[in-house]
Amino acid sequence: MTETGKLFDRVCLIGLGLIGSSIGAAIHKLKLADHVTGYAASQQTRQSAARIGFVDSVHETAADAAKDADLVILCAPIGVMEAITLEIAPALKPGCILTDVGSVKKAVISAVAPHTPDHVHFIPGHPIAGSEKSGPESGYPELFVDRWCILTPLPDADQDAVKKLENFWKALGSSVEVMTPSHHDSVLAITSHLPHLIAYSIVSTASDLEDVTSSEVIKFSAGGFRDFTRIAASDPTMWRDVFLTNKDAVLEMLGRFSEDLSALQRSIRWGDGDALYDLFSRSKETRQQIIEAGQDTAAPDFGREHHTDRLTDKHNEDK
Amino acid sequence: MTETGKLFDRVCLIGLGLIGSSIGAAIHKLKLADHVTGYAASQQTRQSAARIGFVDSVHETAADAAKDADLVILCAPIGVMEAITLEIAPALKPGCILTDVGSVKKAVISAVAPHTPDHVHFIPGHPIAGSEKSGPESGYPELFVDRWCILTPLPDADQDAVKKLENFWKALGSSVEVMTPSHHDSVLAITSHLPHLIAYSIVSTASDLEDVTSSEVIKFSAGGFRDFTRIAASDPTMWRDVFLTNKDAVLEMLGRFSEDLSALQRSIRWGDGDALYDLFSRSKETRQQIIEAGQDTAAPDFGREHHTDRLTDKHNEDK
Numbered sequence: 291m292t293e294t295g296k297l298f299d300r301v302c303l304i305g306l307g308l309i310g311s312s313i314g315a316a317i318h319k320l321k322l323a324d325h326v327t328g329y330a331a332s333q334q335t336r337q338s339a340a341r342i343g344f345v346d347s348v349h350e351t352a353a354d355a356a357k358d359a360d361l362v363i364l365c366a367p368i369g370v371m372e373a374i375t376l377e378i379a380p381a382l383k384p385g386c387i388l389t390d391v392g393s394v395k396k397a398v399i400s401a402v403a404p405h406t407p408d409h410v411h412f413i414p415g416h417p418i419a420g421s422e423k424s425g426p427e428s429g430y431p432e433l434f435v436d437r438w439c440i441l442t443p444l445p446d447a448d449q450d451a452v453k454k455l456e457n458f459w460k461a462l463g464s465s466v467e468v469m470t471p472s473h474h475d476s477v478l479a480i481t482s483h484l485p486h487l488i489a490y491s492i493v494s495t496a497s498d499l500e501d502v503t504s505s506e507v508i509k510f511s512a513g514g515f516r517d518f519t520r521i522a523a524s525d526p527t528m529w530r531d532v533f534l535t536n537k538d539a540v541l542e543m544l545g546r547f548s549e550d551l552s553a554l555q556r557s558i559r560w561g562d563g564d565a566l567y568d569l570f571s572r573s574k575e576t577r578q579q580i581i582e583a584g585q586d587t588a589a590p591d592f593g594r595e596h597h598t599d600r601l602t603d604k605h606n607e608d609k
Numbered sequence: 610m611t612e613t614g615k616l617f618d619r620v621c622l623i624g625l626g627l628i629g630s631s632i633g634a635a636i637h638k639l640k641l642a643d644h645v646t647g648y649a650a651s652q653q654t655r656q657s658a659a660r661i662g663f664v665d666s667v668h669e670t671a672a673d674a675a676k677d678a679d680l681v682i683l684c685a686p687i688g689v690m691e692a693i694t695l696e697i698a699p700a701l702k703p704g705c706i707l708t709d710v711g712s713v714k715k716a717v718i719s720a721v722a723p724h725t726p727d728h729v730h731f732i733p734g735h736p737i738a739g740s741e742k743s744g745p746e747s748g749y750p751e752l753f754v755d756r757w758c759i760l761t762p763l764p765d766a767d768q769d770a771v772k773k774l775e776n777f778w779k780a781l782g783s784s785v786e787v788m789t790p791s792h793h794d795s796v797l798a799i800t801s802h803l804p805h806l807i808a809y810s811i812v813s814t815a816s817d818l819e820d821v822t823s824s825e826v827i828k829f830s831a832g833g834f835r836d837f838t839r840i841a842a843s844d845p846t847m848w849r850d851v852f853l854t855n856k857d858a859v860l861e862m863l864g865r866f867s868e869d870l871s872a873l874q875r876s877i878r879w880g881d882g883d884a885l886y887d888l889f890s891r892s893k894e895t896r897q898q899i900i901e902a903g904q905d906t907a908a909p910d911f912g913r914e915h916h917t918d919r920l921t922d923k924h925n926e927d928k
Contacts, residue, residue, distance in 0.1 A: 393832075418832050422896070437831055467828075477821050480814070482832025488807055489833075491873050493892040495799070495866045502796050508898045509786075512756055513712075513737045513801025514808075514840050516905045521833050523896035526889035533877045533885055544874055547814045548867070554810050555863055558852045566852055570845035573812040577741070577842035579827045586835045 294461045297454070298323045302359035304352050304374055305366030306330040306339045307525070308421060309391050311429025313363060314344035316462050319431045329355035330426075331366070338426040353381040361458070364390035364402070368531040372401035384409035387451050391417055393478060393528070395442045395471035397535030403444065411451035414442045414471065416478070417464060424525040435463030436584055442471040479539035483532055484547060487540065489522040490529075613780045616773070617642045621678035623671050623693055624685030625649040625658045626844070627740060628710050630748030632682060633663035635781050638750045648674035649745075650685070657745040672700040680777070683709035683721070687850040691720035703728035706770050710736055712797060712847070714761045714790035716854030722763065730770035733761045733790065735797070736783060743844040754782030755903055761790040798858035802851055803866060806859065808841040809848075 301323040303310045307330075314326050328345030329352045330336050340348045349355035356362050356378040364371055371390065382388065388410050392398040395414050406412040419437040421428060439459040443452050456466045469477070496507045496515065507515065533540060557565040580586050620642040622629040626649075633645050647664030648671045649655050659667045668674035675681050675697040683690055690709065701707065707729050711717040714733050725731040738756040740747060758778040762771050775785045788796070815826045815834065826834065852859060876884040899905050 418829050420832070438829055440829070473820070477825050477829055478832060480818060480821055481826055481829045481834040484814075485811060485833035485837055487873060487877075488811060488837075488870070490889055490892050491870045492804060492807060492866055493895050494873075494888055495803075495862070495869045497891065497895060498869075499799060499865070501792070502799055504895075504898075506796050507800055508895070508902045508904065510737050510757055510759070510796055510800045511899050511902075511904045513739070513797060514804035515800040516899050517836055517840055518804055519892065519896040519899055520905070521836055522889075522892035524889075526886050526893065529889050530882050530885045534880055534882055537877055537880070540877060541874065543814070544870075544877075546818070547811055548870070550814045550817075551807070551810045551863075551867070554806065554813075555860065558806075558856055558859060558863075561853055561856070563849050563853055566849045567845050569813055570809055570841075570843075570848050572816065573809050573838065573841035574845065576812050576816060576823075576827070577838040579823075580830050580835050580838055583827045583830075585827065585830045586839065 294320070294322070294457065296322060296324065297458055297461065298360040300325045300327065300359045300361075302327045302329070302356045302362040303345060304329050304355060304362065304364050304378070306335050306345070306426045307365065308424050308426075308428045308433075309417065309419075310363070310365035311339065311342070311344050311426040312419075312431060312433035313365065313391075313429075313462070314339075315429055316431040316434065318344060320461055322458065322461055323361075327355040327359060331370070335426055342426060344426070344429065351377070353378050357381045358383055360386055361455075362386060362388045364388070364392070364398075367527050368392045368394055368397055368401070368535050369527070371398055372405065375402045375405040379405050379407055379410075382407055382410045386410050387455055388412045389415045389455055391415060393482065393532045394536040395440075395474045399442075399444070399471055411448045412444070413447055413452055413455050414444075415455065415459070416440045416442075416474065417459065417462075418478075418482070419464070420524070422520050422523040424528070432463065434459070437464050439464040439466050440474050440477075441466060441468050442474050443468065475536050475539045476542075479536060479543045483536055483540050484543045486521055486524065486529055487533065487544065488547070489518040492518050493522045613639070613641070613776065615641060615643065616777055616780065617679040619644045619646065619678045619680075621646045621648075621675045621681040622664060623648050623674065623681065623683050623697070625654050625664070625745045626684065627743050627745075627747045627752075628736065628738075629682070629684035630658065630661070630663050630745040631738075631750060631752035632684065632710075632748075632781070633658075634748055635750040635753065637663060639780055641777065641780055642680075646674040646678060650689070654745055661745060663745070663748065670696070672697050676700045677702055679705055680774075681705060681707045683707070683711070683717075686846050687711045687713055687716055687720070687854050688846075690717055691724070694721045694724040698724050698726055698729075701726055701729045705729050706774055707731045708734045708774055710734060712801065712851045713855040714759075714793045718761075718763070718790055730767050731763070732766055732771055732774050733763075734774065734778070735759045735761075735793065736778065736781075737797075737801070738783070739843070741839050741842040743847070751782065753778070756783050758783040758785050759793050759796075760785060760787050761793050762787065794855050794858045795861075798855060798862045802855055802859050803862045805840055805843065805848060806852065806863065807866070808837040811837050812841045 417439040736758040
């Protein structure tokens, strides 16, 4: 996170869950705006936001929150973005930047772009950051540090506005990459949507067994299963909307995955140990590259305690 | 971990990777034996073990390490357990307990039981603990704390020997559950083997795409993919042997998973938002149960920093 000083006079957050609350907290921490307004559909969320204080004012309508803002960020589920845009459009200030944090970009553009006034700069965005926790209590200002934020500006986007939004995300600690909406949706289908789909699916499979009880699945989950339940605990509304709106790219990746899984199934059935060993060895390299790219920690996590007293460390200390 | 005092005079570890080194370190820490011997097939591993010191003596052959031991623990890949048993059988002391830590139990029994002398108590075991790190440098004495260890004694097992082995695992910090080998293999097929298989498979799918580059997959992996690469970084030899030896149970679970995934695929294709939402909501409950059972931490892990300064915590402090 960088101390850049003020970037906007007034920022509006529509949707005050994990992402909205984290953005609000980061803006406050870094003093990136004079005033942060907020709106959420649920009264309970609005009350939590007011109590926690990551926004300066909470509003009863999205239009009221968006009025006079220089930057409006849609942090609501994709399924409600069209209705929100229709509601706030008349209230948007000329020159205002309208962006979003949705996990699918083509669908957000279809929902938002047709209703965006000409005097507003709509620049779709997607911070690749999150947690299995949702809601306004889960946010924290460092959520975006060392993560990537993808922007998918339309061909006629105002370059100054794009630059300004890039600087905002960089101030929050992220690196920014610009790509087409369609490419974004393919990249995310494999790096995020398919992993979540598979995780949800295996948790469901495990719940429906006859021979193995649910309590056994829970008890012995440390063997690998619990890692899937972690990502399968993410917000159901958000993920329903992802799969409804990135259908084509997800089905394409799912098709490829099913083919590869069938090949692996065949190797197991035929006892082809060499094929299994080769495949498993290659996965180790991908893991290494992710750690080198700073997108995960190398600390062994199966034990979950983040022990620093590995045997060799201890040995070195003893010297 | 409990200070129980000495449980065995001499313990032998065959195989000195993550599990063997962790057991050795725990025995030393808790003073559960007077002497720990060790053997590993690789000279490099033997040298590391000697240097790190989690065994008291390192031997050039498995038979030499096993000689005079009261407890012999096979911590080697399943694929070599038969050969090891054949080698050490003549050296085993009368009354000695022979156990193992293999992830599959029916196959280990087929490999070991026929070659176990009558004067030796063979009691198959499996600690449900691990890490994506392998090798003698990765071990630590607390690896088994708050985890489960499953024992699958044969019908004619000596109950005193079973009790003694139970106490050993309890001293290491684990809870012990006894079940049949066949049930163990079903339980582990869903809680451990299938999750690893799926993780390996999706990492492979992601490596072979044309539209999305490997570097993009790495870069944007924080959206979920990196969680799969973590478990897909586990030891390839160990996992090859698991899939070769627990074929039937894995193929059975894989068949069920594929059916469930096809149903989910259908819901996506037909845009059935209610079905998706219902399924995703149920997964959240499973997650909650795993946390309540102490098999994972509730700390949000997607950010991986284990931040304690959640917005609400901060708010409470400010009061």
